[in-house]
Amino acid sequence: xxxxxxxxxxxxxxxxxxxxxxxxxxxxxxxxxxxxxxxxxxxxxxxxxxxxxxxxxxxxxxxxxxxxxxxxxxxxxxxxxxxxxxxxxxxxxxxxxxxxxxxxxxxxxxxxxxxxxxxxxxxxxxxxxxxxxxxxxxxxxxxxxxxxxxxxxxxxxxxxxxxxxxxxxxxxxxxxxxxxxxxxxxxxxxxxxxxxxxxxxxxxxxxxxxxxxxxxxxxxxxxxxxxxxxxxxxxxxxxxxxxxxxxxxxxxxxxxxxxxxxxxxxxxxxxxxxxxxxxxxxxxxxxxxxxxxxxxxxxxxxxxxxxxxxxxxxxxxxxxxxxxxxxxxxxxxxxxxxxxxxxxxxxxxxxxxxxxxxxxxxxxxxxxxxxxxxxxxxxxxxxxxxxxxxxxxxxxxxxxxxxxxxxxxxxxxxxxxxxxxxxxxxxxxxxxxxxxxxxxxxxxxxxxxxxxxxxxxxxxxxxxxxxxxxxxxxxxxxxxxxxxxxxxxxxxxxxxxxxxxxxxxxxxxxxxxxxxxxxxxxxxxxxxxxxxxxxxxxxxxxxxxxxxx
Numbered sequence: 388x389x390x391x392x393x394x395x396x397x398x399x400x401x402x403x404x405x406x407x408x409x410x411x412x413x414x415x416x417x418x419x420x421x422x423x424x425x426x427x428x429x430x431x432x433x434x435x436x437x438x439x440x441x442x443x444x445x446x447x448x449x450x451x452x453x454x455x456x457x458x459x460x461x462x463x464x465x466x467x468x469x470x471x472x473x474x475x476x477x478x479x480x481x482x483x484x485x486x487x488x489x490x491x492x493x494x495x496x497x498x499x500x501x502x503x504x505x506x507x508x509x510x511x512x513x514x515x516x517x518x519x520x521x522x523x524x525x526x527x528x529x530x531x532x533x534x535x536x537x538x539x540x541x542x543x544x545x546x547x548x549x550x551x552x553x554x555x556x557x558x559x560x561x562x563x564x565x566x567x568x569x570x571x572x573x574x575x576x577x578x579x580x581x582x583x584x585x586x587x588x589x590x591x592x593x594x595x596x597x598x599x600x601x602x603x604x605x606x607x608x609x610x611x612x613x614x615x616x617x618x619x620x621x622x623x624x625x626x627x628x629x630x631x632x633x634x635x636x637x638x639x640x641x642x643x644x645x646x647x648x649x650x651x652x653x654x655x656x657x658x659x660x661x662x663x664x665x666x667x668x669x670x671x672x673x674x675x676x677x678x679x680x681x682x683x684x685x686x687x688x689x690x691x692x693x694x695x696x697x698x699x700x701x702x703x704x705x706x707x708x709x710x711x712x713x714x715x716x717x718x719x720x721x722x723x724x725x726x727x728x729x730x731x732x733x734x735x736x737x738x739x740x741x742x743x744x745x746x747x748x749x750x751x752x753x754x755x756x757x758x759x760x761x762x763x764x765x766x767x768x769x770x771x772x773x774x775x776x777x778x779x780x781x782x783x784x785x786x787x788x789x790x791x792x793x794x795x796x797x798x799x800x801x802x803x804x805x806x807x808x809x810x811x812x813x814x815x816x817x818x819x820x821x822x823x824x825x826x827x828x829x830x831x832x833x834x835x836x837x838x839x840x841x842x843x844x845x846x847x848x849x850x851x852x853x854x855x856x857x858x859x860x861x862x863x864x865x866x867x868x869x870x871x872x873x874x875x876x877x878x879x880x881x882x883x884x885x886x887x888x889x890x891x892x893x894x895x896x897x898x899x900x901x902x903x904x905x906x907x908x909x910x911x912x913x914x915x916x917x918x919x920x921x922x923x924x925x926x927x928x929x930x931x932x933x934x935x936x
Contacts (some may be wrong), residue, residue, distance in 0.1 A: 388914035390425065397462025405433050409913045416510050419714055435889040443893050443914060457885045461892040462517040465901060465915060470497045471521055472910045473854050482549035490522050493846070499524075499851035500827075500872055504836045506915035507533040508663030510925050517881065519921035520892065526922045536835070536843035543846050544633060547609050551634055554606075562603040562640045562809060565626050565647070567619050569594045570759040570830055578838040579616035595833070597820075597845055598622045600629070603642075606856060607814025608634075610849040612842045615701040623652045631659045640664060642797060642809055653795075662800075664810050667700075667791040675700065675791065686789045692803040701803045702791040716783075719756045720775065726752050727764065727771050734769045742766050749773075819856070823848050827869055861908045872904045881920055890918035 391406040405425040411418055425433055438759045474480050474493065483489040498509035501516070506529040518524060539546075551559075571589040572580045580593035587594070587599045594615040600608045613622055623643065624827055629638050641648065641656060645666040648656075656663055667675070685691045686704040694850045730745040749764045749771060761779030765772050792810045794801070801809070829850045835841055858869050865872075879901055881892035893915045897905065905912060 388422070388440060390433065390440065391820065392433065392437075393418075401780065407915075409435065411911060420913075422913060422915075427509050431591050431887075432889050435886045436891060439886060439889075439893070440892050440915065445678065445684070450766075455581050458618050459883050459885070461881030461883035461918070462520065463515055463613070463877050463879065464517045464521070464881045464894055465876030465897060465905075465912070466873050467497060467516050467521050468912060469520055469873075469876055469905065469908060469910050470854055472498050473857060473908070477853060477857065478550055478553035479850055481854065482546045482553060486538075488535045488538035490524050491527060491532055492539045494518050494522055495532060495535065495847050496525060496854070497849045499847060500854050501877060504829050504848075505538075505832075505927060507927055508836075510923060511922045516877070517892070517916060519923065520916050520919050523919075524667070524921060525740060528924050528926050530926060533835075535622070536840045538746065539846060539899075540839040540843040548633055551608060556847065559634070559636055560602040560655070561636065561638050563602045563608065563626075563630060564605065564642045564813055564816050565598065565819070566644055566813060567598045567622055569596050569615065569818045569868060570824060570833065572615075573832055574836075576836045577833065579612060579614050579841050580835060583616040595841060595845075596622065598626065599816055599819060599849070600626050601819065602815055602858075603809065605819060607813065607819065607849050607853055609645060610845055612845050616799055619647050620649055620652055624655050625704065627652075627655050627659060627661065631661075640794075640809075642813060644813055658718070662794065662795070662796050664792060664794045664806055667808060669786055670714065672702075672786060672791050681791065686786075690803055697795060699794050699796070699803070699806070700791050701794070701806050702789070703807070705788045705790070707788075712787045712906075719758055720762070720773070723749070723753055723756060723758060724773050727773050731769075734771075741898060742769055742771070746771060786914065813900060819852055822855055823852050858908070862904065865903070867904070869898075875901050876904060879934055881916060890920065892916050892918045893903075921933075 388407070388409045391408045393405075394401055394403050396402070403426065405428065406421050406608075407423040407425055409422060411420075418779070428436075429450045441487050442737045461609055471480075471493075474497070479496070480493065483493055494508055494513065495506070497518070498504075498512050501512065503509045503512040509532060510527070510529045511529075521696065569583065569586045571585060571587045571592040571594045575578075575593055576854060577593065579595045582593055583596065585594055596613040596615055596617045596619075598613065600610070602608055609626075611622065622632070627641070630639055637660075640662040642651075642664045643670075645668050648663050648665040648720065653663060672681075676683060677805050680695055681691075681693050682699060686702060688704065688706060690701060690703050693702070703801055717805060730749055734740050734745055736743060741764070746766050748762050750759070753759045753762050753764065761775060761776050761783050763774040765774050792806060794806050796806060797808065822828060828848050828851050831847065833841060833844060835844055855869055858872070862869065862872055867875075876897070879895070879897050884891045892902070894912050896902070897912065
């Protein structure tokens with residue numbers, strides 16, 4: 388790092404340009420990053436910065452008359468710098484822009500990766516991390532972040548399109564993965580909250596529905612939030628229109644899970660001359676078997692194929708999944724037997740208890756476990772027992788581990804193995820939902836009520852996931868999780884050097900582990916960053932909240 392100090396003359400007037408710059412070589416070419424424009428600083432301030440940089444390895448030895456040199460702990464710099472550089476590399480910074488709202492939105496995304504999701508916690512995080520110094524942010528509080536969320540919502544379509552065009556400059560993808568999930572809400576005031584099929588198994592709680600569209604490698608392209616009672620199939624048309632109109636892609640294939648792409652959705656795809664890959668439900672597979680389109684004896688580990696009127700069916704039995712289903716079924720049997728044993732014990736201890744009531748309760752449990760078609764509850768005297776009907780169980784086990792993939796792609800376009808692998812790619816979307824909801828980014832809780840801010844919150848999580856997606860691949864050879872890597876780099880703090888009224892933050896060499904993380908991610912720390920002394924504050928005060936409690 389150095390001060391690029393030059394003078395130049397324009398129309399007879401002499402100007403001075405002083406830039407704090409970091410120089411490096413990339414692919415044999417000299418490159419420069421401008422960290423700060425010092426042109427408006429006076430001569431003493433510029434010389435002080437030059438002096439600090441010239442003696443950055445031995446600052447304690449400096450002695451400046453009348454202007455003592457002191458040092459103190461600066462802000463955490465490692466994690467913010469890493470995520471910011473990755474955001475620049477992925478085109479997120481360019482796509483968002485350079486306005487104040489854009490910088491605040493970028494900070495919310497970076498804070499999400501570091502570990503703070505709410506606006507209040509993101510504001511407090513900026514008090515200990517060098518967010519303002521690295522991103523060039525001015526003073527802000529949590530209210531400014533809420534305003535930035537409104538801005539982000541209004542610009543989501545533009546940002547997604549910029550990201551898409553920046554990522555796929557040469558050739559645009561023609562295969563897209565799409566799936567939905569739900570996220571429950573703790574309160575009941577969210578404008579998009581409603582009761583629906585809750586995948587989080589949180590009964591009695593409202594939810595929102597989230598659709599995620601990715602490319603064939605699982606990189607997020609777009610996200611959308613729907614009311615909590617929206618059916619999966621009703622979210623699909625929006626994605627078709629988005630790919631056709633916003634991104635302008637032709638010859639597209641959509642990959643959706645079973646139940647997502649049905650006859651109505653196939654018609655929507657046909658209008659755009661798009662194709663599909665999806666899976667069939669168990670009832671649909673039984674219909675194919677009944678009509679002799681596929682044969683039961685051909686379900687094995689080898690991928691097989693059948694075609695009827697231009698529609699191809701690729702089918703296979705997964706032995707690992709079959710074993711998991713059977714173990715789960717045996718677990719249900721043991722659970723029902725335990726319930727039955729408890730009722731028998733209760734009947735023995737309570738002579739006035741009725742046997743038929745206990746029997747109905749056990750039968751209700753069997754129905755809840757979806758066992759009523761192949762199990763029975765038998766009563767003999769005051770004793771109950773669980774019986775297993777072999778014929779019903781055999782029928783139930785017939786399709787264990789079996790799945791059928793349906794597509795209208797021609798054989799010349801995609802072989803059966805290609806179609807099979809493309810459908811299996813939906814696991815990338817499932818991993819994305821796990822990362823976004825629970826394991827790293829913690830989409831819940833959703834501390835906003837307005838529909839616009841709810842959508843902006845989910846969009847922020849999606850952008851943060853794009854960073855996590857690449858970090859996962861960059862660090863896959865290291866014995867470290869993303870959370871552990873971020874925590875390690877968060878411990879790297881700058882050293883604030885004070886020379887008179889001038890403050891500069893020098894960045895020390897990281898520990899061996901942190902250095903490995905940065906090198907593996909191909910990110911280089913600067914020697915120093917500006918110290919802007921920006922006031923970041925929160926309107927909500929913890930002490931006052933504690934007094935209320």
